[in-house]
Amino acid sequence: MSEHTAPPPPTSGAAEPLIPPAPGPTHRYDRSIVEGPLGRAVWKIAWPTMLQNVIGGLQGLIDHLMVGRYVGYAGNAAIGVSWQIFLVVVVFISSLFTGMSVLVARFAGANDHDRVDRTVYQAFLTAIGISIGVMAPLGLFLGPSLLDLVNAAPEVQEQALPYLRIMFVFSSGMLVFFMLGVALRSAGDARTPLRLGIIVTVLNIALNVTLIRGLGPIPAFGTTGAAMGTVIATGSVGLYALARLWLGGWVVSFPRRHLGPDWQIIRELLRFGLPTGVQGVAMNLGGLLLLAFVGSLAQSAAAQAAYAVSYTQLFSLITWTSIGLMGSAAAVAGQNLGAGQPERSKAAVHTAAGIALTVALAVGALFLLAPRLLLGAFGLTEPVVVEIGVQLLHVLSVSGLFIAVALTYTGGLQGMGDTKSPLYISIVSQIIVPLGLCFLIQQMSQLDPIDIWLAILAGHITRCVLSVTRFNQGKWRHIRVEIPARR
Numbered sequence: 277m278s279e280h281t282a283p284p285p286p287t288s289g290a291a292e293p294l295i296p297p298a299p300g301p302t303h304r305y306d307r308s309i310v311e312g313p314l315g316r317a318v319w320k321i322a323w324p325t326m327l328q329n330v331i332g333g334l335q336g337l338i339d340h341l342m343v344g345r346y347v348g349y350a351g352n353a354a355i356g357v358s359w360q361i362f363l364v365v366v367v368f369i370s371s372l373f374t375g376m377s378v379l380v381a382r383f384a385g386a387n388d389h390d391r392v393d394r395t396v397y398q399a400f401l402t403a404i405g406i407s408i409g410v411m412a413p414l415g416l417f418l419g420p421s422l423l424d425l426v427n428a429a430p431e432v433q434e435q436a437l438p439y440l441r442i443m444f445v446f447s448s449g450m451l452v453f454f455m456l457g458v459a460l461r462s463a464g465d466a467r468t469p470l471r472l473g474i475i476v477t478v479l480n481i482a483l484n485v486t487l488i489r490g491l492g493p494i495p496a497f498g499t500t501g502a503a504m505g506t507v508i509a510t511g512s513v514g515l516y517a518l519a520r521l522w523l524g525g526w527v528v529s530f531p532r533r534h535l536g537p538d539w540q541i542i543r544e545l546l547r548f549g550l551p552t553g554v555q556g557v558a559m560n561l562g563g564l565l566l567l568a569f570v571g572s573l574a575q576s577a578a579a580q581a582a583y584a585v586s587y588t589q590l591f592s593l594i595t596w597t598s599i600g601l602m603g604s605a606a607a608v609a610g611q612n613l614g615a616g617q618p619e620r621s622k623a624a625v626h627t628a629a630g631i632a633l634t635v636a637l638a639v640g641a642l643f644l645l646a647p648r649l650l651l652g653a654f655g656l657t658e659p660v661v662v663e664i665g666v667q668l669l670h671v672l673s674v675s676g677l678f679i680a681v682a683l684t685y686t687g688g689l690q691g692m693g694d695t696k697s698p699l700y701i702s703i704v705s706q707i708i709v710p711l712g713l714c715f716l717i718q719q720m721s722q723l724d725p726i727d728i729w730l731a732i733l734a735g736h737i738t739r740c741v742l743s744v745t746r747f748n749q750g751k752w753r754h755i756r757v758e759i760p761a762r763r
Contacts, residue, residue: 304527305384306464309608310615318627321607324466326600326635328457328473330593340589342488343499344655347435349581351499352654353428354435356584358503360563361422362443365414367556369406369451372399373458375549378693379541380462380528381607382757385614390531391759396459396521397530398541403455407448415444425564427571432580435499442503449511456517462607463527472513480509544759548695555699562706562735569714569728575660579725582665585654586672587732590643594676597635598683601628605684606691613692618753625688625747629681636680640673664725671729678733678740685743692752701746705739 309317343351376399383391419440423433453476457469486494487501497504521530573579605628609621642650647669651662686698710731717727 304389305387309464309611310385310617310620314608314620314623315627317608318604318624318631321461321464321466322601322604322628322631324470325461325603326597328466328470329596329600331470331477332473332596340585340654342484343502344585346489346496347498349656349658349661350429350431350577351435352584352656353432353577353580354439354499355502356580356588357423357428357432357567358436358440358443359588360560360567361440362415364557364560364564365411365444366447366451367560368553369403369411370454371549371551371553371556372403372545373455373549374552374690374695375399375545375547376455377458377462377603377606378548378610378691378695379544379757379759380459381610381691382614382693384463384527385611392463393529393531394534394538395541395545395759396455396528397535398538399455399459399545400452400521400530401537402542402545403451404448407451411447412445415441415447419444425568427568427576429571429577429580432577438500439503442500442507446507446511449507449514452514452517453510456514456521458603459528460526461603462610464607464611465527466604466607468526472517476509476513479512480505483508541759544757548693548757551695551699552690555695555702558699559702559706562702562711565707565711566714566728566732569711569718569723570725572718573723573725573728575664578658578661579664581656582651582661582668582725585651585656586665586668589654590650590669591672591676593639593642594636594672594680595683598632598680601632601680602683602687604628605687608691609688610691610693613752618750621688621692622750625685628687629684632680632684633677636676640676643669643673643676667726668729671726671733675733675736678736682736682740682743685740685747688747689743689752693755693757694746694752697746697751698743701739701742705735705742709738710735 306320308320340352340355343355376395379395380392383395419437420433422440423436428436453472456472460466460469483505484502485491487497487504488499489501490496520526521528523529567580567583570576570579570583605625608624608628612618612621612624647666648662650669651665656662656665686701689695689697710728713731713734714723714728717723
């Protein structure tokens with residue numbers, strides 16, 4: 277794996293600061309992240325991000341709860357399948373935001389306001405261009421083929437196609453919302469994304485209540501209404517975010533000059549971000565192919581519904597918090613590396629992993645003790661769906677421990693600028709291991725749901741072991757960024 281390396285660090289082991297502090301106001305960034313108690317710094321970024329993920333995830337839960345009650349489990353399966361397809365593309369574009377987070381954290385740690393703002397603006401330009409030029413036509417014209425790829429049952433495809441097309445065509449507002457959250461957290465402000473996330477969730481719930489079941493003169497749109505509510509809510513807050521980024525007042529903003537593309541910054545965004553994009557595509561392609569195995573089962577519609585609720589929704593109770601801690605690990609570690617404190621960066625990631633493991637233990641206990649109650653809340657009452665869902669939740673109660681730790685160490689690697697290692701690890705753990713196991717079992721005997729669930733567990737264990745091992749090797753200490761300051 278090739279990396280841009282710097283001269284050997286000083287004999288004391290302290291990394292060289294990225295750049296001298298830039299002239300200008302010194303209070304714009306929260307310096308306690310690089311100067312105060314480490315546990316407090318990690319928690320300061322983590323808790324608003326974790327809470328935002330939980331609150332934001334409620335909109336997905338509301339979608340499934342309402343669609344399950346007013347449409348049926350085919351609607352649940354349609355949302356699960358559509359999101360899996362949508363994420364393959366949106367995660368790739370969002371990789372630009374990972375590249376942006378690496379640069380923003382480094383520059384914020386070095387107190388360089390100008391390069392922080394330039395980086396955020398160039399990430400915005402690139403993401404919007406790809407959204408309009410690539411995502412919209414892709415979803416509009418290739419939707420049916422993508423649903424065929426995952427072996428979606430006919431009744432599922434009927435519900436999924438309009439949902440999928442709306443999500444692809446009107447994705448720009450969602451991307452702006454995602455970009456803003458990443459930029460603010462990387463610069464040390466996790467509370468503003470939390471406030472905006474609450475607004476999006478409340479607005480989305482209100483729209484879903486209206487559009488899914490209908491209200492007064494507004495007809496019931498069913499599954500399609502869930503997509504309409506999501507894009508309207510995120511698009512509205514995205515427009516507000518653009519106005520604030522231009523007017524200023526947050527820790528990040530848009531620059532007032534040089535508003536065209538800056539290809540040097542875009543190259544750095546791609547250098548750090550593209551491996552994460554390929555990683556995201558690999559993981560979600562792995563998810564799509566896994567869905568194809570689920571679709572090949574004797575009771576495919578029931579298994580897809582159980583998978584959509586148990587894995588993509590209930591398992592999110594673990595991944596929401598772990599991804600929040602992943603972002604915290606990346607921001608705190610990246611800022612401290614930019615400030616020349618690699619040992620503090622390393623300790624931040626270990627602290628975040630400990631918190632993630634504690635949360636995963638608590639949620640896993642819930643999966644073990646009350647699986648039928650959880651599934652029933654989503655309207656899953658058919659005996660065959662419940663049986664498969666309970667089986668999956670029992671496996672996920674163990675799997676969550678490994679993925680929680682893996683995600684925080686992935687955040688640590690990415691925050692330091694090592695975005696290639698998580699790519700290779702994901703290919704092994706999300707594609708080769710689980711899909712290889714499913715393929716071998718299918719060739720040797722009959723593939724049952726439990727075989728797929730245990731393959732998922734094997735992949736999560738592999739990802740955890742490889743991520744911790746790679747991080748502890750410490751190669752991230754020598755990665756540098758290459759954007760010159762304006763003179």
